[in-house]
Amino acid sequence: MRICRFDNNQLGVVQGNDIYDVSAALALLPEQAYPFPGHDLLIANLESLRPRLMQLMENAPKKALTDVQLLAPVANPGKIIAAPVNYLKHLEEARADKEIHHANQIGEIQRVGLFLKANSSLIGVSQPVELAHPERRNDHEAEVVVVIGKTGRNIAAKDALQYVAGYCAGLDMTTRGPEERSMRKSIDTYTVLGPWLVTADEIPDPGSLAFRLTVNGEERQNANTKDLVIDIPHLIEFASSFYTLNPGDLIFTGTPEGVGPVEPGDRIEMELEGVGTIAVNVTTMETV
Known part of the structure; x- marks a missing residue:
């Protein structure tokens, strides 16, 4: 459904x-x-x-x-959890590109762990991504998003998919700079979720989902969840060993190589196998 x-x-x-x-x-x-x-x-x-x-x-x-104007399919996530550098080739590009790492240490996900994004950054696909700091580099990051369906703590990987309500496509937008990830990725409109939630019964193998991202029609990212460093069941196990997971919590599972900057006027499209396509425009945030 x-x-x-x-x-x-x-x-x-x-x-x-x-x-x-x-x-x-x-x-x-x-x-x-x-x-x-x-x-x-x-x-x-x-x-x-x-x-x-x-x-x-x-x-x-x-x-x-x-x-219609599609809103974020999950209205009230208790928390938005995100997995950094969860594809090996993205880890390599993040370490090699000074504009990405800004002298920050880029460690393996098993060591650096997960991070949280502010709920106020969440939007649906009918809203544009608004660049709050257009003078800085702002990058797209395509990700498969897991929606938690029931409460759990210390969930074993073998049981983890029983706690999944469904899946969405997502953009984990980021402003590059020296600040911590959770700050640079929590700007208003920097968490795009959609186009809808596809229930878990329609995704028999979340460990083999292809997805791709284009900017103005040019392909930038093309990957498959089979290449995740920590797969979805083990991400749920990892997250639930620190946080109680509740219905509606979102887990952004990580982005592959190919992240790159966007500018006002760009159009980002991400297609996720079994789910659908999200397409958003990029604008500049209005200042009050």
Whole structure:
């Protein structure tokens, strides 16, 4: 099932070129008293909602994909976890390119660990990436994104895929510089997620997903998750040994070689096998 959010926080199921508005299913979510939970309610209840989503599609109003504004398919991730240098060739290019490493030490992922991105950086594909520091180098990083489906801590790799709700395509945008990763990658609009969430049952082998990224039609990145240094089950094991993972948490699994700068006016497209294509424009952030 392909699940999206669109327009005024409406819930949709995507089939072909159409979106079925199944927002009425949200009435089945449990009422929550303040404070709201630190996870995404839709993802936490996704399995119980799926029969109702299918039922509603029979008579649901529908719109063409081209007529809606797609939002981030996960509205309220408790945290956004990211894996640095998780492809060997990207590790090599990061160490070789001074404009990437800025004299920072680039270590193997097993040693440097994971990092967190601010939730406020999250956008869907209908919003542009806005460069906050256009005088600096701003790079695209294409990544496969795992959406956690249920709460877990110290999850064994052999059990990890049972904790996955689905997968999305993602862009982990970054401003190059001497600051820590979590700061340079947490700028507003620097976490692109979409175009929708594809549930885990539709991705039988996340360890062999091809993806590619182009800028203005020129291919820059072309890779497959089979080349990950730490694969998806072991990333979940690694992350959950430090953090409790909750429904809606996002894990950006790492970018391959070929990262490069973008400028205002550019258009970035990323195609992920089994999921779809995200396409965003690059602009300059307006200052208040």
